[in-house]
Amino acid sequence: MSFEIKIWGCRGSIPVSSPDHVRFGGSTACVEININGDIVIVDAGSGIRELGTDLLKRGTRAANLLLSHGHYDHIMGLPFFYPVYKADMQLHIWSGHTNRNPCTHDIISEFMREPYLPVSLDIMHASMNFHDVKEGAEVDLGNGNTAVSCATNHPGGCFAWRVTDGKQTFVYWSDHEHGDDETDARLTKFAEGADVLVYDAMYTDEEYPSLKKGFGHSTWRKGCEFAQKAGVRQLLLFHHAPERTDSQLEAIEARAHKVFSGASAARDGQIIKLD
Ligand SMILES: [Zn+2]
Ligand SMILES: [Zn+2]
Structure with a gap:
């Protein structure tokens, strides 16, 4: 039995590239969970491009x-996720559907068209299966693996995801603004007992109240607080602000580690093996 998590993109908002963005990386949100060879991906930010190349090398077809x-x-990475152009690839895409959100198919098809891109969905030769999920409904990922969603506090709506094989649990809780007590409590309960929690730690305490309130994101300190309350083993601070340099992230990581010993800052390429 193996349960492996790999960070392919941990940056928020926009990909970045500079000598100051080397150690933590500059690709946007993408996390792979490999459960005994079954591939579950959370989000298709720019980091999914490299994952796609790797999946093709591995011969993964679902x-x-x-x-x-x-x-x-x-x-943004989905058009560059090369497995979607392979006829023998099976991809199931799941997202939350509310009155505020378009359905999963439209999220992708409305972005993959002229004049934004030269290609549209119909040149993706893979079997593309779009699913609209109601909050809290269990998603069957096959072989006993499941995912469940929980709505976060974010402009336009957003889902946190909890993925488990029944033994190990990974929770992805990104793009969330803390402060609504009921929502925070519901999500803390949702993250309860997770082996690994990815959390939106875009801002510092100093930035948040004066500059960033209402932007739909949170802080590393709130991540530590929620992770401790939820009895999480390992917290990965995620959705790093584009302007945050490697040395600033190392300083944040050191401060967070003092507050909660299970905290660290996510890095592109990082692998966590659970057993
Ligand atoms: Zn984001
Ligand atoms: Zn967002």
């Missing part, structure tokens, strides 16, 4: 992709 929401930084 995957489930869970989308948190349709903001660009979470879907």
Whole structure:
């Protein structure tokens, strides 16, 4: 039995590239969960391009992709996820459907068209299966693996995802603004007992109240607080602000680690093996 998590993109908002963005990486949101060879992907930010190349090398021909929401930084990589152009690839894409959100098919098809891209959905030769999920409904990922969603507090709506094989549990809780007590409590309960929690730690305490309130994101300190309350083993601070340099992230990581010893800052390429 193996349950392996790999971070392919941990940056928020927009991909970045500079000598100051080397150690943590600059690709936007994409996380792979490999459960005994079954591939579950959360979000299709720019990091999914490299994952796609790797999946082709591995000969993988099936995957489930869970989308948190349709903001660009979470879907922009999909046209560059080369497995979608392979006729023998099976991709299931799941996202939350509310009155405020378009259905999963439209999130992708409305972005993959002229004049935004030269290609549209119909040149993706893979078997593309779009699913609209109601909050809290269990998604069957096959072989006993499941995912469940929980709505976060984010402009336009967004889902957190909890993925488990019945033994190990991974929770992806990104793009969330803390502060609504009922929502925070519901999500903390949702994350309860997770082995690994990815959390939206875009801002610092100093930035948040004065500059960033109402933007739909949270802080590393709130991530530590929720992770401790939820009895999470390992917290990965995620959705790093584009302007945050490697040395600033190392300083944040050190501060967070003092507050909660299970906290660290996510890095592109990082692998966590659970057993
Ligand atoms: Zn985002
Ligand atoms: Zn967002």
